[in-house]
Amino acid sequence: MATPGFAGKILLVDLTKKEIIPLDTDEYAMYGGGHGTSTALFWEYCVARENWDLQDAFDPRNMVSLMTGAIVGTGVPHGARTSVSGMSPQCYPVQWFCHSNFGGTFGTMLKLAGWDGVAVIGKADKPVYINIADDKVTLEDAQNLWGLTTWKCQEEIWKRSGIRYGQEWVNLDGSYTMQRPAIVTMGPAGENMTRVAALVHGGGSGAGQGGFGGVFGSKNLKAVAVMGSSSLKIADPKGLQNALEWMEKTWGGGGGGFGFGGGQDVQSCCAGCGTARKCHNRTRAHGQDSDDCAESTLFSQTPSNGQIPSDANARGMDLCQEYGINGMECCFQGPMSFKTDHNPDFPIQPEVPAYTALGWYMKKMYDMGVIGPGTSYDMAPLNMKQFNTNEFMEIYALALSKRHGIGDMLAEGTARFCEKLGRTEDFKTLCRLTMWGYQDHWSMPGVEWAYGNLMDSRDINSHDITHSPGGGFGGGGAAPDAEKFVRTMAQRTAPFNDPFWFDYSWEGKQAYDTGIFSRHKAQFTAWHQHYWNYYKESVGFCDWGYSNLYSGSHPQNFGKTPEVEPRLLNAVTGKNHTFEDGIEIGRRAWNLKRAIFVLQGRHRKMENFTGYYYRPGASYCGYSPNLPIFDGSKWEIKNSKELYFTEDGVEHWKTHFYDIEGWNQDSGYPTRKTLEDLGMKHVADYLESKGKLGAA
Amino acid sequence: MAGDKKTMPEKADKKKFSRRDFVVGGGTALAGGALAAVSPGAAQAAIKQDSYPLATHYLVYDSKHCAGCYRCMTACSLVHEGEINFSLARLQMHRAVLDEYPFDISINVCRQCPTPLCVENCPTGAAHISAENGNIRMIDKDKCIGCKTCIKSCPFIPYRPIWNHYTNKATKCDLCVDTPYYNKKGGPGGSQACVEACVANALKVVTELPDQTDISGYDRDLQPPRKAMPKMPFGAPKGKSKAAPAAKES
Ligand code: SF4
Ligand code: SF4
Ligand code: SF4
Numbered sequence: 001m002a003t004p005g006f007a008g009k010i011l012l013v014d015l016t017k018k019e020i021i022p023l024d025t026d027e028y029a030m031y032g033g034g035h036g037t038s039t040a041l042f043w044e045y046c047v048a049r050e051n052w053d054l055q056d057a058f059d060p061r062n063m064v065s066l067m068t069g070a071i072v073g074t075g076v077p078h079g080a081r082t083s084v085s086g087m088s089p090q091c092y093p094v095q096w097f098c099h100s101n102f103g104g105t106f107g108t109m110l111k112l113a114g115w116d117g118v119a120v121i122g123k124a125d126k127p128v129y130i131n132i133a134d135d136k137v138t139l140e141d142a143q144n145l146w147g148l149t150t151w152k153c154q155e156e157i158w159k160r161s162g163i164r165y166g167q168e169w170v171n172l173d174g175s176y177t178m179q180r181p182a183i184v185t186m187g188p189a190g191e192n193m194t195r196v197a198a199l200v201h202g203g204g205s206g207a208g209q210g211g212f213g214g215v216f217g218s219k220n221l222k223a224v225a226v227m228g229s230s231s232l233k234i235a236d237p238k239g240l241q242n243a244l245e246w247m248e249k250t251w252g253g254g255g256g257g258f259g260f261g262g263g264q265d266v267q268s269c270c271a272g273c274g275t276a277r278k279c280h281n282r283t284r285a286h287g288q289d290s291d292d293c294a295e296s297t298l299f300s301q302t303p304s305n306g307q308i309p310s311d312a313n314a315r316g317m318d319l320c321q322e323y324g325i326n327g328m329e330c331c332f333q334g335p336m337s338f339k340t341d342h343n344p345d346f347p348i349q350p351e352v353p354a355y356t357a358l359g360w361y362m363k364k365m366y367d368m369g370v371i372g373p374g375t376s377y378d379m380a381p382l383n384m385k386q387f388n389t390n391e392f393m394e395i396y397a398l399a400l401s402k403r404h405g406i407g408d409m410l411a412e413g414t415a416r417f418c419e420k421l422g423r424t425e426d427f428k429t430l431c432r433l434t435m436w437g438y439q440d441h442w443s444m445p446g447v448e449w450a451y452g453n454l455m456d457s458r459d460i461n462s463h464d465i466t467h468s469p470g471g472g473f474g475g476g477g478a479a480p481d482a483e484k485f486v487r488t489m490a491q492r493t494a495p496f497n498d499p500f501w502f503d504y505s506w507e508g509k510q511a512y513d514t515g516i517f518s519r520h521k522a523q524f525t526a527w528h529q530h531y532w533n534y535y536k537e538s539v540g541f542c543d544w545g546y547s548n549l550y551s552g553s554h555p556q557n558f559g560k561t562p563e564v565e566p567r568l569l570n571a572v573t574g575k576n577h578t579f580e581d582g583i584e585i586g587r588r589a590w591n592l593k594r595a596i597f598v599l600q601g602r603h604r605k606m607e608n609f610t611g612y613y614y615r616p617g618a619s620y621c622g623y624s625p626n627l628p629i630f631d632g633s634k635w636e637i638k639n640s641k642e643l644y645f646t647e648d649g650v651e652h653w654k655t656h657f658y659d660i661e662g663w664n665q666d667s668g669y670p671t672r673k674t675l676e677d678l679g680m681k682h683v684a685d686y687l688e689s690k691g692k693l694g695a696a
Numbered sequence: 697m698a699g700d701k702k703t704m705p706e707k708a709d710k711k712k713f714s715r716r717d718f719v720v721g722g723g724t725a726l727a728g729g730a731l732a733a734v735s736p737g738a739a740q741a742a743i744k745q746d747s748y749p750l751a752t753h754y755l756v757y758d759s760k761h762c763a764g765c766y767r768c769m770t771a772c773s774l775v776h777e778g779e780i781n782f783s784l785a786r787l788q789m790h791r792a793v794l795d796e797y798p799f800d801i802s803i804n805v806c807r808q809c810p811t812p813l814c815v816e817n818c819p820t821g822a823a824h825i826s827a828e829n830g831n832i833r834m835i836d837k838d839k840c841i842g843c844k845t846c847i848k849s850c851p852f853i854p855y856r857p858i859w860n861h862y863t864n865k866a867t868k869c870d871l872c873v874d875t876p877y878y879n880k881k882g883g884p885g886g887s888q889a890c891v892e893a894c895v896a897n898a899l900k901v902v903t904e905l906p907d908q909t910d911i912s913g914y915d916r917d918l919q920p921p922r923k924a925m926p927k928m929p930f931g932a933p934k935g936k937s938k939a940a941p942a943a944k945e946s
Contacts, residue, residue, distance in 0.1 A: 073770075073780060074770070074780065075765075075766065075767045075770030075771065075774075075780070075893065077895070104793075105766065105791075108766065112780070112781065112782055151794055154793075154794060155794060165790065165792065166790035166792055166802050166854075167853055167854060168853070168854055169854055169855070169859075174861055175783055175859070175861035176783055176859050176861070177782060177783050178782075178783075178788040178790055178804070178854055179782055179790065180790075180792070202793040202794070203793055203794060228782075229781065229782070229783035229861065230781065231773075231777065231779040231780065231781040231784070231862070232779055232780040232781065233779050234774060234778065234779055234780060237774050237775065237778045237779075237877035238877060238878070238879040240774070241771075241774075241775075241878070241879040242879055245879075
């Protein structure tokens with residue numbers, strides 16, 4: 001019998017062999033579900049069984065998996081994410097094993113159909129979609145769906161059935177449902193194997209970063225549709241209700257986090273979500289801008305100066321959802337610009353947008369005369385005279401997703417576009433690309449976010465720490481008293497409870513002793529990654545709600561972490577896990593991922609920040625500048641806009657970090673002891689056979 | 697595809713669907729108030745108007761403010777069955793994610809009809825009026841023989857009784873009377889799991905018989921008076937929540 005909270009089966013589909021294989025979820029329980037389980041499946045089916053170099057995400061041997069965790073489907077607020085994993089065509093220069101996730105009802109429906117996840121390998125000989133109705137799984141012809149936008153594709157699948165959803169009960173072999181299939185699909189951007197293609201579910205629940213739409217495209221897989229009428233077992237139904245009531249009473253409706261309360265005339269994106277963030281709507285439906293989930297295809301081209309009409313902005317967002325484009329990667333500019341004062345040599349002073357995404361960079365290149373008239377790069381089919389208009393947005397989306405004209409270069413994503421222009425120097429100046437080719441985001445001055453980017457394979461998009469005190473460290477009126485604040489945060493970060501995790505001293509000896517290059521910060525980063533790998537990407541908790549270390553709703557300003565997660569989970573699964581047990585599962589999944597990275601070529605020498613991180617102020621993201629700083633005797637909240645790394649400091653930090661993780665100091669490879677302690681002797685053996693096991 | 701299969705019930709409503717529900721009699725869609733005048737399907741017996749005591753409590757809803765989060769359905773199934781299954785939820789919210797407001801969400805609840813055809817037509821008395829529970833129209837699972845007569849008799853589209861495919865019996869909204877997995881006392885006068893779970897104040901139990909003329913008696917604006925949401929180019933309105941970020945982030 002499956003562990004309560006899990007459906008019990010994972011669907012493995014081999015598109016080459018047209019095989020549909022049910023796997024037992026519990027066999028992967030030690031990886032925690034979600035991304036952890038996907039990592040284990042990737043190891044088993046893509047690494048250990050295939051002898052290949054793991055370099056091309058479009059290779060049919062790559063696996064793309066959609067995986068849920070224990071909390072998905074339980075109606076718990078901020079608990080309905082479906083994790084997407086696989087080698088990523090967007091990562092640069094190596095197409096690392098990577099992840100994304102999306103909300104909506106897909107994961108819930110999947111579990112109610114009796115499946116915890118879907119993992120896909122191989123390549124179909126013609127376009128197909130996977131159709132799941134409870135136990136019945138079929139590969140359906142998708143030739144007539146090819147070329148359709150994500151919305152049209154979903155509508156077509158619904159229409160094909162001839163059912164008037166919402167007006168009649170649908171018979172699923174003797175059981176009945178009133179619901180329509182939940183569908184996740186790629187759009188034209190995925191079909192044409194761009195590196196900026198999203199997976200889209202519903203109106204705008206999307207998995208953008210990673211480019212997994214293109215991986216669907218490479219597999220001739222248009223969509224996965226699911227409907228179910230099965231039961232999801234809950235170990236302690238009353239305990240779950242009590243836990244939810246306690247949580248909502250203590251932290252407010254929707255359960256706290258940094259979303260805002262429900263009760264608006266809008267749909268929740270996720271099943272169970274109490275934040276009603278309008279995530280799910282097409283922008284025009286409410287005459288408002290769509291505000292997608294953290295991992296969705298956010299598309300923004302409205303700069304703070306308001307130059308661009310919001311109409312084109314709204315159209316741009318819709319187009320991203322429709323064509324299945326990763327809006328975060330392709331947008332025209334982040335919503336904010338910032339100025340730095342002490343950085344006169346920064347080439348685009350005084351205004352650096354928060355995200356210097358593809359659209360913004362392309363325009364910059366055009367304005368600088370690098371592309372366009374008089375150069376060898378024709379802008380067609382884009383007409384730059386139409387910039388800022390709906391027409392321009394339409395053509396941009398079309399060109400990009402169909403690789404027309406200049407769209408072919410753009411479809412490679414910002415990093416590779418830079419490379420094609422011979423301007424990789426721009427990574428560290430103009431376009432502020434973090435490591436692995438992703439746009440900068442909120443990574444600084446929250447250094448644990450930046451360090452997370454460095455050690456993972458993408459912009460980790462993990463707002464929790466940066467946003468913990470509500471509107472930023474010391475911002476938003478929260479945490480007037482620095483020491484009280486760090487002590488509160490420390491109380492919530494079990495089992496270490498170390499206030500120096502929150503010391504952002506970046507200069508002089510203090511930076512090495514307790515600040516951003518210290519062992520404290522390395523431990524914090526490790527904890528944060530372990531937390532993330534389990535509670536967020538594997539259990540299914542949403543970034544908008546977790547972790548939550550500091551809360552204005554609680555009398556002592558305690559956040560939900562670390563009490564809420566295990567209490568909810570134990571009620572669902574019937575286990576008696578402590579918070580720390582979850583951290584340990586996350587550490588296992590993280591180390592397994594590390595082993596995959598290492599096989600793909602990761603080495604300590606590669607793990608360096610892009611140049612701008614080493615310039616005072618240049619990596620500031622325009623947000624949360626006020627951070628707690630310890631000067632050796634007392635705490636203070638200080639404006640830390642100028643915060644920057646030094647190369648020596650980062651090396652120092654890395655030495656601590658590898659040591660804490662149990663990775664070899666010279667290579668960054670995990671050691672046998674580390675892997676065996678985590679129950680992964682088979683991984684150690686495999687790394688050893690490839691000469692990639694870290695020396696003790 | 698699942699939809700290749702036949703659907704149930706066999707009756708059909710051709711009208712455009714829009715956060716409304718319809719009653720069907722003799723193949724025609726009619727408003728609920730005309731109920732007494734028609735004898736749908738198997739319900740050929742003369743309807744004994746006024747022969748049923750009114751229920752003391754009714755579940756009403758606000759489809760225009762529903763967020764479509766499924767918590768009501770999750771809770772309903774959890775407190776009755778101890779597990780989560782949308783097919784066993786006794787109210788059915790349906791979300792057409794790509795349709796535009798207000799055509800995107802419909803909510804279907806049992807109306808606790810003054811003349812309950814489910815009760816009227818049940819051959820075994822399983823569907824009954826429970827005097828000890830506020831005259832709620834309930835189904836006694838021990839007496840139910842799984843003939844689906846109540847399902848076929850319910851004049852609303854979609855029908856409101858639920859088919860439990862594990863027990864092969866019908867069940868229906870009992871205002872949470874029979875809830876072994878509920879952490880509270882349910883039933884009329886007690887709590888209702890769906891109402892408590894709703895994030896959007898979109899469900900409520902009332903004690904007066906709702907207007908039976910059409911759907912508006914049940915589908916009501918349940919929101920407390922409040923200011924309209926300002927249109928924001930990005931993110932949350934400032935000051936709306938302590939936790940709202942000071943600036944747009946993603
Ligand atoms: S099941 Fe149908 S007929 Fe019976 S009381 Fe409810 S709405 Fe009326
Ligand atoms: S009142 Fe109780 S039985 Fe009726 S729909 Fe709500 S939760 Fe279900
Ligand atoms: S709980 Fe409330 S908001 Fe959520 S689907 Fe049900 S009625 Fe709608």
